[in-house]
Amino acid sequence: MNIIQHVANLLIRSVFHADPASWPWTWLVQAVVIGIAAFLAFAFVAIFAGPVSWIERRIAGRIQSRIGPNRVGPQGVLQWLADGVKCWLKEDLVPAAADRPLFLAAPYLVFTGMFGAFVVLPFGAQVVAADLNVGILYLLAITSLVVVGLLMAGWGSNSKWALFGGVRSAAQLVSYEVPSAFSLLCVVLLAGTLSTQGIVAAQGGWPWDWFIFRNPFMFAAFFLYFTAAIAEGNRTPFDLPEAESEIVAGYNIEYSGMRFLFFLFAEWANIWIMAAISAFAFLGGWQIPGIAPEQIAATKGWEFVGWQALSWTIFLVKATFLVFVVIQIRWTLPRLRVDQLMITCWKYLVPLSMLMVLGVLVLLALVPEGGGADTILRGAMVGLGLAVVLVSALRVRRTFRVDREHYREMEGRDLWYPPYRLP
Amino acid sequence: MVPAVPPPVRPNPVRAYFGNIRRAVSSTFEGMTVTMSWLFRRPSTIQYPDRTEKPVREMLPETYRGLLEVDLSRCTACLLCAKTCPLGCISIETCKHPDGAREFQTFDIDNGLCMFCGLCAEACNFDALAHTREFEASVSSAEQLTVRFVDRPGRLVAKAKDLPPRRPRGSILAALIPGFGRRRRRAAPPEPPASPAPAPAAGAEGPENPEGTA
Numbered sequence: 115m116n117i118i119q120h121v122a123n124l125l126i127r128s129v130f131h132a133d134p135a136s137w138p139w140t141w142l143v144q145a146v147v148i149g150i151a152a153f154l155a156f157a158f159v160a161i162f163a164g165p166v167s168w169i170e171r172r173i174a175g176r177i178q179s180r181i182g183p184n185r186v187g188p189q190g191v192l193q194w195l196a197d198g199v200k201c202w203l204k205e206d207l208v209p210a211a212a213d214r215p216l217f218l219a220a221p222y223l224v225f226t227g228m229f230g231a232f233v234v235l236p237f238g239a240q241v242v243a244a245d246l247n248v249g250i251l252y253l254l255a256i257t258s259l260v261v262v263g264l265l266m267a268g269w270g271s272n273s274k275w276a277l278f279g280g281v282r283s284a285a286q287l288v289s290y291e292v293p294s295a296f297s298l299l300c301v302v303l304l305a306g307t308l309s310t311q312g313i314v315a316a317q318g319g320w321p322w323d324w325f326i327f328r329n330p331f332m333f334a335a336f337f338l339y340f341t342a343a344i345a346e347g348n349r350t351p352f353d354l355p356e357a358e359s360e361i362v363a364g365y366n367i368e369y370s371g372m373r374f375l376f377f378l379f380a381e382w383a384n385i386w387i388m389a390a391i392s393a394f395a396f397l398g399g400w401q402i403p404g405i406a407p408e409q410i411a412a413t414k415g416w417e418f419v420g421w422q423a424l425s426w427t428i429f430l431v432k433a434t435f436l437v438f439v440v441i442q443i444r445w446t447l448p449r450l451r452v453d454q455l456m457i458t459c460w461k462y463l464v465p466l467s468m469l470m471v472l473g474v475l476v477l478l479a480l481v482p483e484g485g486g487a488d489t490i491l492r493g494a495m496v497g498l499g500l501a502v503v504l505v506s507a508l509r510v511r512r513t514f515r516v517d518r519e520h521y522r523e524m525e526g527r528d529l530w531y532p533p534y535r536l537p
Numbered sequence: 538m539v540p541a542v543p544p545p546v547r548p549n550p551v552r553a554y555f556g557n558i559r560r561a562v563s564s565t566f567e568g569m570t571v572t573m574s575w576l577f578r579r580p581s582t583i584q585y586p587d588r589t590e591k592p593v594r595e596m597l598p599e600t601y602r603g604l605l606e607v608d609l610s611r612c613t614a615c616l617l618c619a620k621t622c623p624l625g626c627i628s629i630e631t632c633k634h635p636d637g638a639r640e641f642q643t644f645d646i647d648n649g650l651c652m653f654c655g656l657c658a659e660a661c662n663f664d665a666l667a668h669t670r671e672f673e674a675s676v677s678s679a680e681q682l683t684v685r686f687v688d689r690p691g692r693l694v695a696k697a698k699d700l701p702p703r704r705p706r707g708s709i710l711a712a713l714i715p716g717f718g719r720r721r722r723r724a725a726p727p728e729p730p731a732s733p734a735p736a737p738a739a740g741a742e743g744p745e746n747p748e749g750t751a
Contacts (some may be wrong), residue, residue, distance in 0.1 A: 177572045179581040446568040462558065509570035514577060521579075531579040 122238070141503025151243050154330045155232045163382035164194035164221045170441045176533055184536050194380035194437070204371035209272060212368065216270030220263050220367065221376035227259030228380040231387045234310045238400050238426035239410045242311055249310035249364035250298055253391065254291065257346065260380070261287045264355065264365050267377075282452065283348060283355030284372040290352075292344040296467035297339035300332055300474045301325055301395045314394050319403030326396040327495035329481070331473035336396040338467045340436075343388035348381065349440060351447040354455055389436035390429075397432050559612055594670040594707075602653045602668040605646050606710040607686050610701050612666040614639060614694040618657035618666050626650035627657060627666075639694040641687045648674055649682035663700060669707040684713065 122144040123134040134140050162193050168183060168191060175182025183190035208217055233256075234249040236242045246252050268280015302308055304325055305316035317323050326336045345352035356364035366377045393399060401407070402425055410421045450458065482486045514529070521529040583589065589596070594603070605627075619627040624647075630642035658667050676682060686709070695701075 137628045144611075173576065176578075177575045179575065179578065181580050181582060181584065184584065396561065442569060442572055443565075445573045447565065461554075466558075504568055506566065506573075509567075513571055514574040517578070527579065529578050531577065533576050536584060 116146075117197055119144065130220070141238045141401045143501075146448050148243075155243060156229070159229065159232065159379075159383045159386070162386055163379050164184070164198065165191065166382050166385065166437060166441075167197070167378070168193045169438075170444070172533075173441055174439075174445050177442075181536060189534065194220055198375065201371055201375040204374075206373060207372040209368050213270040213272065216266045217368070218373075220267035220270055221373045223263030224260050224380045225263075225376050227261075228262060228383050228387065230256035230259065231391075235387070235390050236314050236394050236399055237429055238422045239402075241400075241422055241426055245309055245311045248308050250302060250313070250395075252310045253310075257387070258287065258291065259535070260384075268365040271365070273368050275361040275363070276365050277366050278361045279355045279367070282361075283365060284350065286354060286455060287346055289456065290342045290463070293459065293463035293467040294339055294342035294346060296337040296464070296471055297342065298391075298395060299471050300335040300467075303471070303474050303478060304328060304332070310416075312396060314399035314401060315407050317398045317401055317414070319398060319401040319405065321398070322492040322496050323401070324396065324398040327492055327499060329474070329477050329491050330495065331470045331477065332396070333495055333498065335467065335470040335474070336392065338463055338470060339396070340388075340392055342459075342463055342467075343392065344440060344443065345455070347384040347440075349385065350444040352447060353453060354452060355519050357416055357449060362396060385437055385440050386433065389440060390432040392436050393429060393432040399432075400429040402428060453510070594672065597670045597672075599670075600660075601670045601672075602655050604648055604669055604671045604674055604684075604710060605651060605657065605666060606669050606671075606684075606707070606713075607644060607666045607710060608644070608704050609641060609644060609665070609686055609688075609692055609695075611663045611695055611703060612641075612644070613663060613665075613697050614641065615662070617660040617662070618645075621656045621660040623654065623656065624650045624652060641692045641694060644686040646685050646686070647677060647683045663695075663697065664703050665695075667703075667706055669710055671707055673708055684710070686713065688713065 122140070125147070126134045126137055126143055128138060130137065130139075130143075132139075171193070172182040172184075172190070174220050183193040186192040186196045208214060231253055233243045233253055234246055236245075264283040264287075265280045266282070268276045270280070271277070301313055305313040305314060307316070313325075317325055321327055325332050327333065348355050354360075354364075356366065361367075366374055369377060402410070402421070405421070410418070410425065413421055477491075481491065518529040521527070585593070595642045597603070614629060614631045616629055619625070619629050626647040628643055631639045632641050632642055653668070655668060661667070674682070687714075
C-alpha cells in the first residue's frame with residue numbers, strides 16, 4: 115500500500131470514523147490527498163530548482179575564476195528569488211507571426227512532461243506518490259512529452275533559430291532515449307520488476323548491494339545512462355538545442371517573462387530528475403544501510419516517520435551529489451557538434467549499452483546471486499569505485515599543488531581560497 | 538609529371554573506435570579534476586565596487602572621458618561647445634541685463650545623449666567644460682540624466698579678461714549631485730594568515746567524483 119492510500123485511510127478512520135473499504139466518499143478523500151501530494155511535489159521542485167540555479171552559478175563562477183552571484187541575501191542565496199520576481203514582472207511577449215496556441219501552450223507541456231516524472235520517483239521507504247507497476251516505462255514515456263513541447267515551441271515561435279533548436283532537440287531526445295532505455299533495461303533485468311520501489315527494494319543499503327557495483331556491465335551501464343540522461347536533459351556538453359553561439363538560444367528564443375522561466379524551471383528540475391533516476395536505479399535509492407525495508411514498514415508512529423525521514427535524506431544526498439556532478443560536467447566539457455552528437459549516440463552509446471544488456475544477461479545466467487563468484491565480483495567493483503574516487507581526489511590535489519607554487523612565486527599570495535569566502 | 542603522393546595512412550578502425558572511447562573517458566576525467574581544483578583557488582576578480590583598494594574613478598587615467606562638467610565661473614557662454622556637439626546634448630541659454638551683463642538661464646548637459654567624444658571639451662577655450670573621471674551614472678529615471686549646472690538664478694556669464702582658477706575636476710559634479718557615484722564601501726573581511734599547508738582535504742571534496750562519463 116502506498117503512502118497516499120495509507121494517509122487517506124488514516125484520515126477516514128480517525129476523522130470520519132468510517133471504514134475506508136465501504137465508505138462512499140473514500141475516493142474524494144483520496145483525491146484530496148493526491149492533490150496535496152502533487153502540491154508538495156510541486157513545492158519541492160520549485161524550492162529545489164531555484165537554489166540549484168544559484169549553486170550552479172556560484173560553481174560556474176569559481177571554475178571561471180570569478181565569484182558568481184553574492185549580493186542578494188547572505189552569499190547571494192536569494193538570487194533565484196530576485197530572478198524569479200524579475201521574470202514575473204517582465205512582459206509576456208507573443209510574436210505577431212507566432213502560432214499563438216502552440217506558442218502559449220508549449221512551456222506548460224514541457225513543464226508537465228518534467229513534473230509527471232515525479233509521480234513515480236521513490237523519495238523514501240514509503241514516500242512515493244504512486245508506485246506504478248510499469249514505473250520505468252512510465253518514466254521513459256512521460257519524459258518524452260518534453261520533446262513535443264520543445265517542437266511546439268520551436269514551430270510556434272515562427273523563428274528559424276527556434277525551429278532549428280526544436281528540431282535539434284527532437285532528434286537528440288529521440289536518439290538518446292535508446293541508450294538510456296537499454297541501460298535501464300539492465301537494471302530491470304537485475305531487479306525483475308519495472309516498479310521503481312521494487313527496483314530500490316532489490317538493492318540494499320551498503321554499496322556492495324547497489325546495482326552499480328553488482329558487476330562490471332552494470333558499472334558501465336551507470337555511466338552510459340548518466341551520459342544519455344545528460345543528453346536527454348539538454349545539458350552541456352549536449353546542449354545543442356540552445357547553443358548560444360550557433361542558434362542564439364534555440365527553441366526558447368522568442369519567449370519572455372514567466373513562459374521563459376518555465377523552460378528554465380523545467381531544465382533545472384530535469385537535472386534533479388535524471389540525478390534521482392540514476393540514484394534509485396543504480397545507487398541504492400533510499401535504502402538505509404543495515405535496515406531492511408520490511409523492518410521499516412513494520413514500525414509504527416513516530417518511529418515510522420523517523421525512518422521515512424532518514425531514507426528520504428539518504429536519497430536526497432545521493433541525488434544532490436549527482437546534481438553536483440552534472441553541474442561540474444557542464445563547466446568542464448565543451449559543446450559537441452551535431453554530427454558528433456549523433457555519432458556519440460548511435461556509434462558508441464547504443465552498441466555499448468546493448469553490450470551491457472547482453473553482459474548482464476550472461477552474468478545473470480552464469481553467476482548465481484549470493485554465491486562466491488558474485489561476492490568476488492561485487493567486492494572488486496566496490497574496490498574499483500573507491501579507486502576512481504581516490505585517484506580523482508589525488509589528481510585534484512596534485513593539480514592544485516603544482517599551480518599553488520607557481521601562484522605563490524608570481525603573486526606572493528596563497529592560492530588556497532575556500533569556496534564560501536568572498537573576495 | 539604528377540608527383541607521387543604516398544597513399545594515406547588509414548588508422549585501424551577498431552583501434553580508432555576504442556581509442557576514442559578511451560580518450561573520451563580520460564579527457565573527461567582530467568577535465569573534471571582540473572575544474573574541481575579551481576573551486577579552491579583564489580578568484581581573479583573582486584567584488585565591484587566596494588572591495589577595491591580605492592574608488593575606481595581614482596584609478597582611471599587623468600585623460601579619462603567620464604561625465605561632463607562645466608565650471609560656470611569660467612564659462613563665457615561662447616556656445617562653441619554646444620555648436621561642436623554632434624548630438625546637441627548641451628543646451629545653453631542666456632539673457633542680457635540692461636547694463637550689458639549676461640546671465641545664465643540654462644546650462645544643461647544630457648548625459649543620456651552624450652557619447653563622450655570629447656569634442657566639446659576640446660573646443661572650450663577657457664577650460665570651463667571638461668570631462669571628469671566620474672562614470673557611475675545610473676539614475677532611476679531618464680529625466681535625472683540631464684544635469685543642470687545653473688545652480689542659482691543670477692549666475693553671470695564670465696568675462697574672458699579675469700577668470701578665476703579652475704575648480705578641481707569632479708568637485709562641481711559632486712557638489713551638484715550629492716551621493717552621485719559615491720557607492721557604499723565595505724571592508725573586506727580579514728583573511729586568516731596562510732597556514733603552511735592547508736591543502737584541499739581529499740575527503741572533504743563533496744561533489745567531486747569526476748567519473749560522470751562513459
